[in-house]
Amino acid sequence: MTSALTSFLEASVRTATPLALAALGELLVERAGVINIGLEGIVLGGAFGALLGAGSNSLVLGFIAGCLAGVVIGALFAVFAVSMRADQIITGTAVNLLVLGLTGALYRGLYGATGAALTIPTTGSLAIPLLSRIPILGPTFFDQPPPTYLVYLTVPALWWWLYRTHAGLAVRAIGERPESVRVAGVNAHWWRWITLLVAGGLGGVAGATLVLSQSGTFAEGMSAGRGFIAIAIVVLGRWRPLGVLVASLLFGAASALQYLFQAMGWKVPYQLFLALPYVLTLLALAGFAGRRIEAPTALGRPA
């Protein structure tokens, strides 16, 4: 029982990690008034970048390449949605399709039509001394692959930056009322670009995590809606870093339920588990999105 619970909690945190990374980036972007549907493409691009980068058996290079791929896709989105003031939803959708098509074509072109039996070594978990020996909580939170610790660092850093620096204040103001911020001499386009690049990097690392810390391989469309779920997590987390962390863990737990059910020996169609995160997203949005006062006012509007 205890071991089933421990592995369930451990799997929850592991599944939550890429969601949290992508959602923290999206949180930053949305605070600047941009809704980046292209996050799904960023995560997928990050996964593919990680595959290419890790080709020479270097996990560090894999993460760097995944991060860079995310930054490039974020920049592509910014060119259209920020600089050209094009519609953010259409741009994001087009970016997703573009990445889906490009990664699919490149993958089949580089690794053959099936691309089967392609395995990359994974990071494994990195136990934090002392902390990892706390019963139950230790293995759950402090015996995880390195990207999980990046989440722990990003949450307080993002909070501090958003609420305790002038730049953070400017970004939050851009998300509420870009016109008045311009009067104050703040370049809204510039800040939206910055946030999109940072979010691209975080989303890229999220994709790299899928390949380098979890599956150890790449599959076409392997982001499987995680970018979209991350956007929902931002709503659920009320556009706050800590809220986003909690919401991510909730989704991680929902996805990890299948391990618990398997351990318990309950027979339920596995498609139910596959569908669970998406259904949960819908239910969570229905429960929380009604109170939309907390959403940045200028969300989705060109600046």
Place this chain on the structure above:
Amino acid sequence: MSGPISSVEAASNSGWRRRIRASLTTSAAAAIVAAAALTLLWVALRLAGFDATLALGALWRGSFGNWYAFTSSTLVRATPLVLTGLAVAVAFRAGVWNIGADGQLLIGAAAAAAVGLACGNGLGWAVLPLALLVGAIGGGCWAGIAAFLRTRFGVLEVISTIMLNFVALDLVGYLVRGPLQEPSHAYPQSNPIPADMHLPMLIPGTRLHWGFVLAFVAAAVLWWGMRSTAAGFRVRAIGANADASRIAGRIDVPRTTTNVLLLSGALSGLAGAIEVSGVTFALYENISPGYGYTAIAVALLAGLDPLGVLGTGILFGALEAGALSMQREASVPSVVVTAVEAALVLLLLALSRRTGAASIIGRLAGARNAGEETP
């Protein structure tokens, strides 16, 4: 002495000319889109190190090259693209972001297949219209979930329709491995549907079925409906400015939004029912290679105009049909056309910015802003 007559002449002349010019502009735009698509593809192929000339030759042979390819590949492929393209176009016109055409198509296909398998040959020919109707209703209901979530709870339909796509995929995956699986339980697919449910072929000796005619009729009806009916006006009005429609036009915005989503879902569901009864004749998990996502590009490149969707739907049907023969003959991965379609949408975004015209994208942006502020 030539005053009144020549001015009348001039007036009728200018109206006539304007119409000619408008249709020329549309054809020119379509030609430019096609040329841009081919250029992009050529560049992408060269960069990836493929024999671009061979590949584009294969693309042509597989799409427009001969009568059989045109009817049996291009137009068959275009049918679901036109229907889902119409679904997206009518929704986007109203400022409703239905990204869920793919899921609605899957549910329509599953519902139609279920009707066919349940009724067997007992109903005679009536099973076909019944299955198409149930497919459309199924797609409508699936979109209805998103409509309910938006009007009741304020959930953005962008997210909810995407989530519903994944749920639909898992649901169909469950059906073809569970209740609807063929009796030997060896393959994830259903039994074949009864012969009475097969759509008749439109042209003998080809695979082109009457579903294409249905798509054509749907485009014409939607074109007329959007232009000339009160409902069409309401759709365009809330898309142009939801607040003004509510205050000045006394338009029930949530209700119109719901109706638009139901119609949009029904069109996608019909597309799924037609795929089952005209092409696959059984329910498969991967019955849609992402028609509902391609549909977004189809609708946008048509400027959200139903008749334009007919054109871009056939163009994209040709691209995808040709991509398959490109994969066979030049071993170019067929998914490359997805990237080309996306690049076309981005190109459109860039061009509509450059020309500064009263572009559809500008209207869409306006619609979105207005929509954001409605509670």
